[in-house]
Amino acid sequence: MKTRKLGRQGLEVSIMGLGCMGMSDFYAGRDETESIATINLALDRGVTFLDTADMYGVGANENLVGRVVRDRREWVIVATKFGIVRGPNGDARGINGRPDYVRQACDASLRRTGLDIIDLYYQHRVDPDVPIEETVGAMGDLVAAGKVRYLGLSEAAPDTIRRAHAVHPITALQTEYSLWTRDPEDAILPTVRELGIGFVPYSPLGRGFLTGQIRTPDDLADDDTRRNHPRFQGEAFQRNLDLVREIGTMAADKGCTPAQLALAWVLAQGEDIVPIPGTKRRTYLEENLGAIDVKLDAADLARIDAVLPPGAASGMRYPTATMASVNR
Structure with a gap:
């Protein structure tokens, strides 16, 4: 397994990580036995970077990841997040970046995972009511206390990133970054590269849309959260499906699957980028890892860019209310 460095503080991880969210929340068809087998296969294949969060399954996902990795703790990098608050039944209760909450959330994540230290600790969403300096200051205290190794942010705007990094x-x-979400190219990627911060794209397969496996909205279960996303609704769905068909054509010419082409494109965007495609099934894990061997030359990248330039996807990436919490 190839590796890449994230940031300038010494963190090195596999070139591709595994997003574990769907194993416990948001998507239908969850099977804990298969999820555990998928994580173990990922580790067997050399994936060292697992991504979870305290809000996935209201703690259940951290517990799941922790149970699997404890026997291989010496080389597995576990990333988790705090800040999106949910009640015991999963109800949304806002965003919290207060220093006292940061400390409480970290201790709770350590208990659920059963780990003695969190390798990479992200603020899941920026709290607009708490100065980022206060939140990151509390996160830095966790590093000093030996509870966290490295710090991260999620969906933060360039100015917020700069202010946080100064603390x-x-x-x-x-x-989020993929062939149909290229917004970070405008200001976020240049900012993190200037500061020497690694970039971890989530949903690099467009929440599964770029795989070509979703052909109608009816392919999604009634309780699948993607049904609420604008890109999976109405005319936007059909326009996005047309783009995916183009991806399928290019993938066939390269002798790979649409998912592998989409992931290979993300990997080709820079040595500081480590995508974390999520899956809860071994079959799709194997397919995703196959993208590492797909090589895209300049002509391939130009062809892809002609079909899916920035802004090509139809619809917002989240519902309106959720969009208010990103890039701030």
């Missing part, structure tokens, strides 16, 4: 070195920024 304590930020190792990684996690933000």
Whole structure:
């Protein structure tokens, strides 16, 4: 397994990580036995970077990841997040970046995972009511206390990233990035590269849309959260499906799957980028890892860019209310 460095503080991880969210929340078809087998296969294949959060399954996902990795703790990098608050039944209760909450959330994550230290600790969303300096200051205290190794932010705007990094070195920024979400190219990627911060794209497969496996909205279960996303609704769905068909054509010419082409494109955007495609099934894990061997030359990248330039996707990436919490 190839590796890449995130940030300038010494963190090195596999070139591709595994997003574990769907194993416990938001998507239908969850099977804990298969999820555990998927994580173990990822580790067997050399994936060293696992991504979870305290809000995924209201703590259940941290517990799941922790149970699997404890026997291989010496080389597995576990990233988790705090800040999106949910009640015991999963109800949304806002965003919290207060220093006292940062400390409480970290201790709770350590208990759920059963780990003695969190490798990479992200603020999941920026709290507009708490200065970022206060939140990151509390996160830095966790590093000093030996509870956290490296710090990260998620969906933070360039100015917020700069202010945070001035308080304590930020190792990684996690933000949505894929062939149909190229917004970070405008200001976020230049900012993190200037500061020496690694970039971790989540949803690099467009929440599964770029795989070509979703052909109608009816392919999504009734309780699948993607049904609420504008890109999966109405005319936007059909226009996005047309783009995916173009991806399928290019993938066939390269002798790979659409998912592998989409991931290979993300990997080709820079040596400081480590995508974390999420899956809860071994079959899709194997397919995703195959993208590492797909090589895209300048002509391939130009062809892809002609079909999916920035802004090509139809619809916002989140519902309106959720969009208010990103890039701030």
